[in-house]
Amino acid sequence: MIRIECPVCGQRPETEFTYGGDATVRRPEMTNEDPQAWIEYVFMRGNPRGWHREYWHHVQGCRQWIVLERNTLSHEIGQAELARDAARAWSRTSEAAE
Ligand SMILES: [Zn+2]
Structure with missing residues (x-):
């Protein structure tokens, strides 16, 4: 069983969490009218091999979203x-980049 270190609750079993998706994807600005940018944001995901940043929700614990x-x-x-x-x-x- 995978154990996840919740910043609030400490080490907890994976069964207390739900997967929330890719944490590297950034939503385009709401004023962005380029349909391709929104298609990329909503539908296109990679299938990474190795280390990856993900959203997880501690549903059966503190109910915080973690990366x-x-x-x-x-x-x-x-x-x-x-x-x-x-x-x-x-x-x-x-x-800082702007
Ligand atoms: Zn927690």
């Missing part, structure tokens, strides 16, 4: 952080 690093080959679990903290870090790097 988890997971190796898709070995199912090894890496760093985990609250999704809200990851979003803040993402917005800071996006602002």
